[in-house]
Each structure stands twice: as C-alpha cells, then as structure tokens.
Amino acid sequence: MAYRAVFRCIAGCPGEFPIWEPVYRCPTCSDLLEVSHDLGALKNRSASAWMRLFDERYKRTAWPYGSSVWGKKEWVCPEIRDESVISMDEGGTNLFWAERFGRELGMHDLWVKMCGNSHTGSFKDLGMTVLVSVVRQIIEDGGTIRAVACASTGDTSASLAAYAAGGGVPAIVLLPRGKVSTAQLLQPIANGALVLALDTDFDGCMAIVQRLSQDEGIYLANSMNSLRLEGQKTVAIEMVQQLDWEVPDVVIIPGGNLGNVSALGAGFEMMASLGIINKQPQIVVAQAEAANPLYLAYQNNWAFSPVVAKPTQASAIQIGNPVSVRKAIRTLQRHNGIVAQASETELAEAAARADRTGMYNCPHTGVALAALIKLRERGEIDPSARVVVVSTASGLKFTDFKLGYHERRLPDVRPSHANAPLELANDYDAVRKAIDRHASERA
Numbered sequence: 544m545a546y547r548a549v550f551r552c553i554a555g556c557p558g559e560f561p562i563w564e565p566v567y568r569c570p571t572c573s574d575l576l577e578v579s580h581d582l583g584a585l586k587n588r589s590a591s592a593w594m595r596l597f598d599e600r601y602k603r604t605a606w607p608y609g610s611s612v613w614g615k616k617e618w619v620c621p622e623i624r625d626e627s628v629i630s631m632d633e634g635g636t637n638l639f640w641a642e643r644f645g646r647e648l649g650m651h652d653l654w655v656k657m658c659g660n661s662h663t664g665s666f667k668d669l670g671m672t673v674l675v676s677v678v679r680q681i682i683e684d685g686g687t688i689r690a691v692a693c694a695s696t697g698d699t700s701a702s703l704a705a706y707a708a709g710g711g712v713p714a715i716v717l718l719p720r721g722k723v724s725t726a727q728l729l730q731p732i733a734n735g736a737l738v739l740a741l742d743t744d745f746d747g748c749m750a751i752v753q754r755l756s757q758d759e760g761i762y763l764a765n766s767m768n769s770l771r772l773e774g775q776k777t778v779a780i781e782m783v784q785q786l787d788w789e790v791p792d793v794v795i796i797p798g799g800n801l802g803n804v805s806a807l808g809a810g811f812e813m814m815a816s817l818g819i820i821n822k823q824p825q826i827v828v829a830q831a832e833a834a835n836p837l838y839l840a841y842q843n844n845w846a847f848s849p850v851v852a853k854p855t856q857a858s859a860i861q862i863g864n865p866v867s868v869r870k871a872i873r874t875l876q877r878h879n880g881i882v883a884q885a886s887e888t889e890l891a892e893a894a895a896r897a898d899r900t901g902m903y904n905c906p907h908t909g910v911a912l913a914a915l916i917k918l919r920e921r922g923e924i925d926p927s928a929r930v931v932v933v934s935t936a937s938g939l940k941f942t943d944f945k946l947g948y949h950e951r952r953l954p955d956v957r958p959s960h961a962n963a964p965l966e967l968a969n970d971y972d973a974v975r976k977a978i979d980r981h982a983s984e985r986a
C-alpha cells in the first residue's frame with residue numbers, strides 16, 4: 544500500500560506541497576503549514592492491525608523500526624527510504640507511575656513520561672530524526688541544501704547538531720548568548736555545529752534564522768517546519784501504547800514555542816481518526832509566569848499578543864512570541880484546554896518536591912508539575928483522574944538550576960527543600976553527630 548503525506552495550510556487554503564520542498568509557510572496567506580496524511584489509505588489497515596504492528600516493532604532491532612518514531616513510520620513520514628533514515632533510537636522512553644508523588648497530591652493514577660531520557664536529553668530528538676532524515680534524502684536525490692539551521696533555547700540545537708552530525712550534514716545553530724545552560728551550549732559544540740551566540744533573546748534568533756532560510760539556501764530546522772511535529776506527535780501514540788492502548792484523562796505539558804503541544808494534539812487526533820481511541824484527553828499547557836503569552840491569551844478569550852519574555856529558570860521556554868501559537872490554540876480548543884502558569888518559586892519548589900520522591904526534574908518539568916499541584920488544589924483535576932505529566936528534558940542538563948536551588952542562590956526563590964552537603968572534618972564523632980542531628984530533625 545502506498546501511503547502519502549504532503550504539506551497543507553492550517554488555515555485551509557487550497558493546494559498541497561511536497562514535503563521535499565523547503566516551504567514553511569502558506570504562499571497564499573503566510574500561515575503555518577502542517578503535514579497531512581492520506582487517511583483513506585491508512586484506513587485500509589484496521590485499528591487493531593496498526594496496534595499489533597506498532598507493538599511488534601516496539602524496541603526491536605529491525606532497522607529503523609525499533610525507534611518508536613520510525614516504528615510508526617507510515618503515520619509519520621511514509622515516503623522516506625529506510626536507508627536515508629538517521630536514527631539514534633528515539634522514543635521508547637519510560638512512562639512511570641509516580642506513586643509517591645501522586646499520593647502526596649491525593650492521586651493514585653499519576654504518570655510521568657520521561658521524554659528527556661533520550662539521545663540528546665530532550666524530547667526534541669523525536670522530531671529532529673524526521674527532519675534531518677528528510678534533508679538527507681533531499682540531498683541524496685540531488686537537492687541543494689548548504690546547511691540546516693535553527694534558533695534555539697538550547698535543546699533544539701543539541702538535537703539538530705547530533706542528527707546532522709550523524710548524517711554528515713552541516714549544521715548552524717543560533718543561540719541567545721548567556722541564556723542556555725552550559726550542558727546545552729556544549730552539545731552542539733561537541734557535535735561540530737557552527738555555534739553562533741547572539742546578543743539577543745530566542746525571539747531575536749528566530750527572526751534571523753527565518754531570514755537566512757528564505758535567502759541563503761539554508762534549511763530551517765525549527766518546529767515552524769512541521770516535519771518536526773510529525774515525529775513529536777508520536778509521544779501521544781507512545782504513551783497510549785504504554786498504557787495498553789488506553790487514553791489518559793489529562794496530559795500536562797510545558798509550552799514555549801508551542802510546537803510540542805500542537806504535536807501532542809495531532810497524535811491524539813490521528814489515533815481517533817484511525818479508530819485506535821474513542822476519546823480525547825484534556826490538555827493542559829504550563830508556562831512560566833515570566834514568559835506567559837499563551838496564559839494571557841487563555842485569560843483573554845484566546846486573543847493573543849506577543850510579550851517580551853523575562854528571564855526564568857525554565858530557560859528553554861523563555862519565549863515571548865511563539866511561532867506555533869495558532870496551532871496550539873486550535874489544539875487546546877479541541878481538547879478542553881487549560882493554560883496554567885508558574886512563578887519562579889512555584890516551578891523550583893515543584894521540581895524539588897518531586898525530586899524528593901525520586902525524580903530529577905528539569906525546570907520545565909517543574910513548570911508542568913507546579914501546574915499539576917495548582918490544578919489539584921483548585922479541584923480542576925479530579926483525584927481519580929489518570930494524569931500524564933510530560934517531562935521534556937533531563938534534569939542532568941540543568942545542573943546550575945539544581946545547584947542554585949540547593950545552595951539557596953536562585954533569584955526570587957526561598958527554597959523549602961534545600962539539601963546542601965554538610966562539610967565536616969575527617970572525624971568519626973563529627974559524622975555520628977551529624978547523622979544523629981539529621982535523624983532528630985526528621986523525627
């Protein structure tokens with residue numbers, strides 16, 4: 544069976560564009576494009592046959608289907624040749640039952656989807672494998688692409704640099720200088736990308752990379768390019784698969800440029816179109832109060848205006864003018880959506896509190912957990928609801944945030960779970976006394 548996917552305008556303008564062409568916006572109305580699949584062809588296989596196929600491939604070795612993105616290839620990017628795929632085994636990340644943290648919140652069906660347990664430590668790998676594989680196939684077929692480029696708050700550039708290096712494609716990354724973590728800065732450096740640290744914020748980098756991609760034969764790798772979202776949407780399919788093909792009641796996800804929430808919604812909608820699920824989850828987007836344009840739009844009947852994002856520990860979502868805002872609002876309108884925000888104290892405290900139950904959260908996951916806590920406290924999430932929190936990056940990439948918290952150095956945060964090491968002399972009694980003091984403090 545020949546499956547097909549093309550770009551179409553999200554505003555519904557007529558016309559379709561091959562995914563092999565570098566078009567990122569509708570030539571008629573300039574709105575964003577989305578990848579549209581031939582659902583009629585996909586319906587030739589029954590829902591149960593799709594589930595069986597995806598389960599048979601899941602985490603096995605047949606190339607490239609062991610990757611949980613490429614295991615769903617027909618739904619993602621059906622026309623790519625298997626040999627052109629650049630995969631580092633994306634997806635298949637653990638979805639764990641957060642038993643103890645859930646209990647603290649009076650919940651017994653709370654799950655955390657660990658998208659940061661991935662090749663470059665964030666969910667960005669899910670989409671980047673698709674985009675860079677398409678670029679490789681374009682080049683193999685004689686197309687001219689000088690380089691792939693992105694603006695980034697850190698994780699996108701790490702992922703782009705890794706996949707481009709894997710496929711031998713030159714990569715350029717534009718970062719806001721001083722606004723990404725040290726680990727995130729080092730990743731594209733190590734993978735040999737051209738790293739440009741600009742004296743601006745993410746929105747400034749985004750404006751420049753969009754110009755570069757119009758004029759200079761440079762292929763745009765931001766999530767404005769909807770090929771990325773095709774890979775990212777597999778997180779929805781994968782979490783349902785991991786829940787034995789049952790849909791959670793609520794999914795909470797942190798939002799910056801808002802591509803990821805759009806992808807999440809697209810994954811659930813595609814499963815419904817193909818008969819795999821018969822209900823949609825409620826979707827909650829969590830934003831940092833310092834960079835909250837979607838939250839403000841939610842408060843204002845979805846009327847959106849960009850803001851200038853202020854510094855936040857959740858640096859990867861310090862974005863004031865999100866590119867995918869129209870897609871995100873559409874997703875939220877279809878999913879009984881809620882937008883919540885978290886202050887610097889709330890996000891840091893939520894991350895640290897959950898860490899005390901065994902997690903190791905990045906600040907963006909802290910934003911999502913803070914939203915969960917608030918919505919539970921307000922009674923907007925039912926104690927019996929099955930809730931999945933999407934953890935978007937590994938806490939190991941955000942050492943400065945973690946150390947700053949435990950050493951009480953984070954601006955505007957008075958930590959209640961700080962746990963700095965006790966520095967002691969080389970002395971047995973000092974060690975014993977410290978242990979006894981600790982035990983009596985906990986009693």
Ligand SMILES: Cc1ncc(COP(=O)(O)O)c(C=O)c1O
Nearest residue numbers: 698799800801802803859935936
């Ligand atoms: C760790 C992390 N969490 C959340 C996000 C937000 O995703 P999006 O920009 O697609 O809303 C990003 C990227 O921007 C990120 O790197």
Ligand SMILES: [Zn+2]
Nearest residue numbers: 552556569572
């Ligand atoms: Zn259009």
